[in-house]
Structure formats: structure tokens, C-alpha cells
Amino acid sequence: MLLDRFKDKIVVISGASSGIGREMALQLARHGARVVLGARREEELRRVAEECAGRGGQAAYRRTDISREEDARALAELAVERFGGIDVLINNAGFTMYSPFEELRDLSVAERIMRVNFLGSVYLTYYALPHLKKSRGRLVAVSSLTGKTGVPTRSLYAASKHAMAGFFDSLRIELKKHGVSVTVLYPGFVKTPIRENALGPDGKPLGSSHIDEGSAMEVEEAVRRMLEAVARRKRELVMGARARLGLWLKLIAPSLVDRMAERSVSSGKT
Numbered sequence: 001m002l003l004d005r006f007k008d009k010i011v012v013i014s015g016a017s018s019g020i021g022r023e024m025a026l027q028l029a030r031h032g033a034r035v036v037l038g039a040r041r042e043e044e045l046r047r048v049a050e051e052c053a054g055r056g057g058q059a060a061y062r063r064t065d066i067s068r069e070e071d072a073r074a075l076a077e078l079a080v081e082r083f084g085g086i087d088v089l090i091n092n093a094g095f096t097m098y099s100p101f102e103e104l105r106d107l108s109v110a111e112r113i114m115r116v117n118f119l120g121s122v123y124l125t126y127y128a129l130p131h132l133k134k135s136r137g138r139l140v141a142v143s144s145l146t147g148k149t150g151v152p153t154r155s156l157y158a159a160s161k162h163a164m165a166g167f168f169d170s171l172r173i174e175l176k177k178h179g180v181s182v183t184v185l186y187p188g189f190v191k192t193p194i195r196e197n198a199l200g201p202d203g204k205p206l207g208s209s210h211i212d213e214g215s216a217m218e219v220e221e222a223v224r225r226m227l228e229a230v231a232r233r234k235r236e237l238v239m240g241a242r243a244r245l246g247l248w249l250k251l252i253a254p255s256l257v258d259r260m261a262e263r264s265v266s267s268g269k270t
């Protein structure tokens with residue numbers, strides 16, 4: 001089975017206390033990986049680590065605010081201290097926002113979202129890189145379809161995810177000669193608390209989702225597909241046939257794709 005390729009691999013995951021990162025840890029543990037988990041909520045991390053151990057994997061964790069360079073460095077170091085290196089790095093920690101740009105009353109959202117989604121990935125990647133080169137490992141970024149095309153009410157999130165794409169696409173070329181693969185994942189809607197945690201116009205979490213969560217993909221299914229792409233060292237995974245079609249359409253009729261994004265947001269589907 002494809003995910004057996006992760007057996008005994010040392011995998012660092014940022015944002016492992018919830019949603020996609022948590023599910024990645026659990027699936028990897030079930031396939032015999034040694035996972036190293038980072039996020040700000042230590043108690044949640046402890047629980048995820050216990051669940052990983054219950055599935056036959058080994059887990060270490062550390063309270064990490066990924067927007068702080070020293071925390072990112074300490075997370076990479078934990079993997080080396082506890083397990084002796086890094087085979088896979090999954091830059092997953094992130095959050096979103098929900099507000100038309102001009103209605104934002106707290107402009108610090110711009111800095112906060114870039115510090116976590118973009119700079120957090122930069123810091124962790126920097127400190128993991130010597131170890132990934134040694135293991136000829138896998139470097140992974142969890143972006144979003146919003147990293148491929150602009151979406152109204154999500155301008156700053158889209159900016160942070162486009163920044164990630166530019167960074168990791170460049171690294172892919174730099175790292176090829178070292179045998180390190182770079183996989184950028186572009187999920188659509190996945191059932192996690194991300195929309196409850198999204199920052200609103202006042203810079204505070206919304207507390208509830210603004211979409212019909214029933215239409216979102218189950219996190220188990222989404223993560224299985226993502227890990228298969230990582231196992232195969234694919235350069236990227238755009239999730240959903242409709243999204244892939246939209247990207248083709250964007251090449252020939254970009255304003256049509258803009259209108260689709262606008263309609264989708266105003267109808268409450270996005």
C-alpha cells in the first residue's frame with residue numbers, strides 16, 4: 001500500500017492539534033511513521049500524540065507558535081533530538097479570514113495571516129532543510145485553492161497562500177539536485193474547524209462556519225489523498241475535478257472564473 005512508504009519515516013507536522021494536521025498525524029502513525037507535532041495548544045497536541053501511540057506510531061510534540069522563528073527552529077530540533085533526523089516536513093499550520101478588504105476594522109489581520117501561513121512555513125522549512133537534504137526527503141506545503149485564484153472576502157488569505165506557492169515552487173527547483181521533492185497541496189473545502197476559527201472584520205474568530213459544511217470533503221478522505229500525493233512525490237495536488245477544470249478555464253477566460261468565485265461567495269457556497 002502506498003502509505004506504507006511512510007513506515008519508520010520521521011515526519012514533522014505543523015498545526016497538528018486539529019483538522020488536517022491532526023488527521024495526517026493519525027494516518028501516518030497507523031502506517032508506522034514517527035511523527036513530530038507542533039501547534040500552540042499543548043493539551044490538544046498531547047491528546048493527538050496519545051492517539052498516535054494508540055495506533056502503533058511513535059510521537060513527540062512541542063508547543064509551537066509557528067510565527068516565531070525560535071519556536072519553528074525548536075520544533076525541527078525536537079525531531080532530530082528524539083528520532084535522529086527529518087524525512088518529511090508538512091507545513092500545514094494556518095488560518096483564514098472572512099471579510100471584504102475595505103470592511104476590515106483591524107488591519108493587523110494582514111500581518112498575522114502572513115506571519116503564520118507564509119513566514120511560519122519559511123522558518124520551519126529553513127531549519128528542517130539540512131536534515132531533509134540528508135534524507136533526500138519530502139517537503140510539503142498545505143496551500144488552498146485560494147492559493148491558485150483570488151476569492152472575494154478572502155483577499156489576505158489568498159495572498160498568504162499565493163506567497164506559499166511562489167516560495168515552494170522556487171524551492172522545488174533549487175532542491176531537485178539534492179533529491180528533495182516538493183509537493184504543494186491545494187485542497188478545496190475540508191470538514192475542519194477552520195471556518196469557525198476564521199478572523200472576521202474585527203480581527204476576532206467568527207465562531208461559526210459561513211458555509212454549508214455538508215458540502216465539504218471528509219477530513220479522512222482529503223488527508224488520504226494528500227498523503228498519497230506526498231508518497232508519490234507529486235509536484236502538486238489540486239483537489240476536485242471542478243477546481244481542476246476551473247484552472248484550465250482561467251487560462252482562456254479568467255474573468256469567467258472571477259465571476260464564478262464572486263457568485264460562489266455571494267450564494268454562500270464559499
Ligand SMILES: NC(=O)c1ccc[n+]([C@@H]2O[C@H](COP(=O)([O-])OP(=O)(O)OC[C@H]3O[C@@H](n4cnc5c(N)ncnc54)[C@H](OP(=O)(O)O)[C@@H]3O)[C@@H](O)[C@H]2O)c1
Pocket residue numbers: 014015016017018019020021038039040041042044064065066067092093094095096116142143144145186187188189190191192193194195197
Ligand atoms: N479545511 C479546509 O477547508 C481547508 C481548505 C484549504 C486549505 N486548508 C489549509 O489546511 C491547513 C490546516 O487547516 P485546517 O482546515 O486543518 O484548520 P484547523 O482545524 O483550524 O487547524 C489549523 C491548525 O493550525 C494551527 N495553527 C494556527 N495558528 C498557529 C500558529 N500561530 N502556530 C502554530 N500552529 C498554528 C492550529 O493549532 P493551534 O490553534 O493549537 O495553534 C491548528 O492545529 C491550513 O493551512 C489551511 O489554510 C484548509
